[in-house]
Amino acid sequence: MKPDPCREWRESLGAYALGQLPADEVPALKAHLEGCPSCRAELDALTSVAGLMARADPDRLGEAPTPPPELGDRVLASISDERASGRRGRRLRLGLALGGVTAAVAAAVLAIFVLPGGSVEPPSRQVSFEALPKRLKVGARLEPRAFGTEIHIYVKGAPSGALCRVFLESRDGARLSAGSFRYRWGEDSYPVLSAALDLSSTRAIGIRVGGRTFLAPVGRS
Amino acid sequence: MASGALTREHDVRAAYAAHAAELYGFAVRSLGDAGLAEEAVQETFLRAWRAGDRFDPQLGSLRTWLFAILRNVVIDLGRARAVRPGVADGGIEPSVEPFDEALLSWQVEEALRRIGDQHRRVLVETYYRGRPYAEIAKELGVPEGTVKSRVYYGLRALRVALEEIGYEA
Numbered sequence: 001m002k003p004d005p006c007r008e009w010r011e012s013l014g015a016y017a018l019g020q021l022p023a024d025e026v027p028a029l030k031a032h033l034e035g036c037p038s039c040r041a042e043l044d045a046l047t048s049v050a051g052l053m054a055r056a057d058p059d060r061l062g063e064a065p066t067p068p069p070e071l072g073d074r075v076l077a078s079i080s081d082e083r084a085s086g087r088r089g090r091r092l093r094l095g096l097a098l099g100g101v102t103a104a105v106a107a108a109v110l111a112i113f114v115l116p117g118g119s120v121e122p123p124s125r126q127v128s129f130e131a132l133p134k135r136l137k138v139g140a141r142l143e144p145r146a147f148g149t150e151i152h153i154y155v156k157g158a159p160s161g162a163l164c165r166v167f168l169e170s171r172d173g174a175r176l177s178a179g180s181f182r183y184r185w186g187e188d189s190y191p192v193l194s195a196a197l198d199l200s201s202t203r204a205i206g207i208r209v210g211g212r213t214f215l216a217p218v219g220r221s
Numbered sequence: 222m223a224s225g226a227l228t229r230e231h232d233v234r235a236a237y238a239a240h241a242a243e244l245y246g247f248a249v250r251s252l253g254d255a256g257l258a259e260e261a262v263q264e265t266f267l268r269a270w271r272a273g274d275r276f277d278p279q280l281g282s283l284r285t286w287l288f289a290i291l292r293n294v295v296i297d298l299g300r301a302r303a304v305r306p307g308v309a310d311g312g313i314e315p316s317v318e319p320f321d322e323a324l325l326s327w328q329v330e331e332a333l334r335r336i337g338d339q340h341r342r343v344l345v346e347t348y349y350r351g352r353p354y355a356e357i358a359k360e361l362g363v364p365e366g367t368v369k370s371r372v373y374y375g376l377r378a379l380r381v382a383l384e385e386i387g388y389e390a
Contacts (some may be wrong), residue, residue, distance in 0.1 A: 010373065011370040012369065012373070012374045013373060014369070014370075014372040014374075014375065014377075015347075015354075015369050015372050015373070016372030017376065018347065018348055018376075020347055020348075020354070020372070030262060035355065042341050044382070045380060046373075046376050046377070049376050049383065050376060050379045051332045052242065052325070052329050052388075053329065053344070053348055053349075055322075055325050055326045056329040056330045056333055057326065057330065058345050058349035058350075060250070061333050061341070061345070062331060064242070064331065065245065065255065066242055066245070066246075066247055066260075067241055067242060067245035067258075067259065067262060071241065071245070071259055071262060072234075072237050072241065074239075074259075074263055075233065075237055075241075075262070075266040075267070075319060076230060076233065076237075077236065078266075078267050079230065079267060079270050080230070082267065082271075083268075087245070088277060094320055109328040109388060112306050124301050131326045144353075145307065156256060157345075158336055189379045210329070
């Protein structure tokens, strides 16, 4: 390997690029740079990196957050769900997540989707649960189906492993089970459930979790 | 079908293994909330799979493509949140930095995490904490010239790390 006559100069370039070189060393380095294109090029490269350093927050340099191990399975599950349903309901998951986040704010909201061509899809109902314990969030979207009602439910903040039972309450007070699921992975869960009750006959949706039952009204269309 | 298209479960699995940690790390940085970050990553892979036949590795890396999708997801989430104040969960104030600024900050932080401990330490102490070289040299038990040289090699390593994670000047 060729000896490197610039090595000592170059090792000052980092400090210089960061504005940290002692003032008495600067004139000699500048004189060297005048006559050394390769050190000038090196300084240019270092200066652009040094300029980016102000963008970082030194207090954020600890261990990077890592995704929970179940997230990969959820990604694959959401894709196979969608494949199974023929790529329907494209924006549903994100919509549900946001619905869940806003659960504390909104009451029941009626959502009508106007399709291109002017036809109106049967209205789905976005339902929010209020008066929940701190940290627990539940939201649901109900879709009218030929078989009854499809329930997209969103839960956040229950103890991991908690059993959640979901039911619909008809206008005459009967309760029909929509099935159960376990809240997992400590963050968000949004299973798709169904019950053999028409959405138009549904008065409320309920969820039983942690020994308590929460009800949310379902408005008439 | 273009080779490299993200259309099979196998492709998604491989893409997830290679890029999910970075996407998630950035989503947490940008959204300030672990739960929302998970949503964002899941939505990103779902959208990537839907548009998988449009991914062309000749035009750019999978990583860049996924970050572009995440960008849209984060913007959608931010927009939805902006019109509904007071929904930040767990007391963490969500970041309001525009996406590209946040991405740049995250890239520099990620690059700093990737370089060696010795290099990161001198850059943090001299640049961010503004401490004199002599003081750091004494603390580390090395000559002052060594601190200076580590600053130089640290900056070089930072540059390489930035290129590795896709920073484009």
